[in-house]
Amino acid sequence: MAEPILRTQELTRRFGGLVAVSKVSLELRVGEVHAVIGPNGAGKSTLTNLLSGDLPPSSGSVQLEGRDIAGLKSDRISRLGVGRSYQKTNIFLPFTVFENCRLAAQSRAPRPWRVFGNALGFADINRQAEAAMEAAGLAHRRDRVAATLSHGEQRQLEIAMCLATQPRLLLLDEPLAGMGPHESHRMVELIRKLSEGHAIMLIEHDMDAVFAVAHRLTVMVNGEVIESGTPEAVRNSPAVQLAYLGGEDNLHG
Amino acid sequence: MAPARTRQFALLACALLLAAFPLVGGTFYVQLVVKVMILAIFAMSLDLLIGFTGLVSFGHAAYFGLAGYALALLGPKYEAASLWWSLPAAMAVCALFAFLTGLLVLRTRGIFFIMVTLAFAQMLFFVFHDTKLGGGSDGIYIYNKPELKLGDFALANLDKTEHFYWLVLVLMVAVYLLLARVLGSTFGRALVGIKVNEHRMQALGFPVFRYKLASYVLAGALGGLSGYLAAVQFGFVNPEILSWHQSGAVMMMVILGGMGTLYGPVLGAFAFVLLQEAFSNQAWFGAWAKHWQLAMGLFIILVAMYLPQGLAGLLQKFGRKDEAAQAEEEHG
Numbered sequence: 001m002a003e004p005i006l007r008t009q010e011l012t013r014r015f016g017g018l019v020a021v022s023k024v025s026l027e028l029r030v031g032e033v034h035a036v037i038g039p040n041g042a043g044k045s046t047l048t049n050l051l052s053g054d055l056p057p058s059s060g061s062v063q064l065e066g067r068d069i070a071g072l073k074s075d076r077i078s079r080l081g082v083g084r085s086y087q088k089t090n091i092f093l094p095f096t097v098f099e100n101c102r103l104a105a106q107s108r109a110p111r112p113w114r115v116f117g118n119a120l121g122f123a124d125i126n127r128q129a130e131a132a133m134e135a136a137g138l139a140h141r142r143d144r145v146a147a148t149l150s151h152g153e154q155r156q157l158e159i160a161m162c163l164a165t166q167p168r169l170l171l172l173d174e175p176l177a178g179m180g181p182h183e184s185h186r187m188v189e190l191i192r193k194l195s196e197g198h199a200i201m202l203i204e205h206d207m208d209a210v211f212a213v214a215h216r217l218t219v220m221v222n223g224e225v226i227e228s229g230t231p232e233a234v235r236n237s238p239a240v241q242l243a244y245l246g247g248e249d250n251l252h253g
Numbered sequence: 254m255a256p257a258r259t260r261q262f263a264l265l266a267c268a269l270l271l272a273a274f275p276l277v278g279g280t281f282y283v284q285l286v287v288k289v290m291i292l293a294i295f296a297m298s299l300d301l302l303i304g305f306t307g308l309v310s311f312g313h314a315a316y317f318g319l320a321g322y323a324l325a326l327l328g329p330k331y332e333a334a335s336l337w338w339s340l341p342a343a344m345a346v347c348a349l350f351a352f353l354t355g356l357l358v359l360r361t362r363g364i365f366f367i368m369v370t371l372a373f374a375q376m377l378f379f380v381f382h383d384t385k386l387g388g389g390s391d392g393i394y395i396y397n398k399p400e401l402k403l404g405d406f407a408l409a410n411l412d413k414t415e416h417f418y419w420l421v422l423v424l425m426v427a428v429y430l431l432l433a434r435v436l437g438s439t440f441g442r443a444l445v446g447i448k449v450n451e452h453r454m455q456a457l458g459f460p461v462f463r464y465k466l467a468s469y470v471l472a473g474a475l476g477g478l479s480g481y482l483a484a485v486q487f488g489f490v491n492p493e494i495l496s497w498h499q500s501g502a503v504m505m506m507v508i509l510g511g512m513g514t515l516y517g518p519v520l521g522a523f524a525f526v527l528l529q530e531a532f533s534n535q536a537w538f539g540a541w542a543k544h545w546q547l548a549m550g551l552f553i554i555l556v557a558m559y560l561p562q563g564l565a566g567l568l569q570k571f572g573r574k575d576e577a578a579q580a581e582e583e584h585g
Contacts, residue, residue: 115441
């Protein structure tokens with residue numbers, strides 16, 4: 001099996017007395033979709049925030065290709081090759097789709113401090129932005145203002161912006177939230193395609209989608225990992241069945 | 254005609270009209286327009302923060318006043334200072350002040366940012382008001398206007414109203430073009446990105462703090478340019494130019510004219526000063542002229558209610574109507 005690109009050890013985050021993420025250890029590999037599931041409040045989004053640098057961990061380590069990135073700011077972590085999408089759509093609403101992606105690509109420009117010279121005159125940045133729109137299936141919406149896109153398209157744009165930063169690791173926080181069945185299907189296909197060149201951590205409530213694309217599953221409850229393994233192993237785990245018994249989510253759905 | 258082209262022509266026409274004005278206008282009005290153009294530079298510099306970086310600074314008078322004091326204190330007392338070094342020096346002092354205070358104030362957000370920028374400006378106000386450094390509350394006279402010489406040849410005599418007028422006009426146009434250029438660059442795009450969604454910019458890998466600091470320093474230096482010119486025009490400085498009224502007035506110019514456009518603040522400066530002249534005109538408003546702030550306040554409220562994009566928004570509305578009419582013509 002390939003070396004993990006990212007590895008956490010005993011990663012913990014406390015908010016006062018509440019332990020939102022407790023001693024979570026997991027590994028993410030290129031070519032693999034690692035889904036993290038669990039009921040609301042299990043600490044999945046907090047875990048994502050710890051990995052992306054939106055929140056510093058209370059203790060534990062995060063190693064990105066052998067380098068400790070725990071506590072680094074989100075812009076540093078992003079430039080090290082980690083892209084994340086947000087559960088609540090987080091885009092530049094007044095900008096066009098292209099400008100959203102162009103700005104994302106610009107963050108990787110070798111000379112970010114160019115104060116003169118037209119922003120649109122950088123062929124590399126433009127190409128990267130176009131490629132990201134193409135990959136996320138938004139090329140036909142290039143010149144639309146982001147605020148006028150449908151919800152599903154805004155979710156796609158969220159992914160396109162991630163891709164424009166050319167990450168090797170993608171942290172996707174509920175990319176299917178609020179999507180209709182047709183849009184969900186397209187997004188699942190996109191995630192499957194992206195998994196070939198990227199390591200992906202997928203947080204998702206839609207179990208059909210999770211079991212359709214995930215290579216590995218980690219189940220969290222109350223901030224702790226109660227099970228981790230292949231989808232088959234997790235499906236048959238007594239601990240998981242107990243945790244979900246009577247819950248809304250149905251693992252066999 | 255493309256809207257960008259139309260705008261360029263309109264701006265060029267305005268600049269030419271302004272350039273010709275001293276040839277026909279009386280001294281009083283020429284000096285009034287100089288004052289307006291200086292405030293227009295001041296308002297554009299603040300708009301870089303409010304309209305393009307999303308930083309609502311309520312302490313921008315600090316730079317306006319600091320540059321004036323820099324000219325008064327750094328220049329020789331009984332001779333004319335050379336503009337070549339005194340202007341860059343005054344702007345550098347402002348840039349330095351912006352850099353040092355920016356390191357602190359840019360760590361705050363929203364209402365706290367507004368209050369902390371105000372606090373720093375007020376500190377500067379009291380430094381000059383309560384110490385002998387700058388002549389206390391009386392201020393200092395600047396007896397000689399700076400010289401603008403190339404070798405022994407005088408490029409302009411700033412004692413002459415129209416020479417000073419043209420210098421200020423050239424600098425106002427230069428600031429406009431500089432900011433237009435900066436805002437069209439990748440740096441400028443990043444600033445607007447920060448204004449729209451700072452959190453996402455950080456997540457995309459932009460070192461947001463450094464971008465904001467650079468914007469803050471540039472705005473401070475350009476604010477200093479306007480303050481330097483104001484000190485030259487009036488020939489003296491006192492703490493009033495640092496007061497929060499001044500910060501409030503320039504903010505009103507930006508809002509009145511329309512933030513997030515560069516020509517908006519220029520329009521705002523013209524509207525603000527002309528309205529102030531009109532509302533305080535005793536022949537028109539009689540006893541009410543003393544209370545011109547009341548009329549100005551009501552006017553600003555009306556603009557905020559009905560023209561949230563300011564006067565620039567009004568122009569854009571007309572522009573769009575024209576385009577729509579033209580499109581219809583072409584299709585019809």
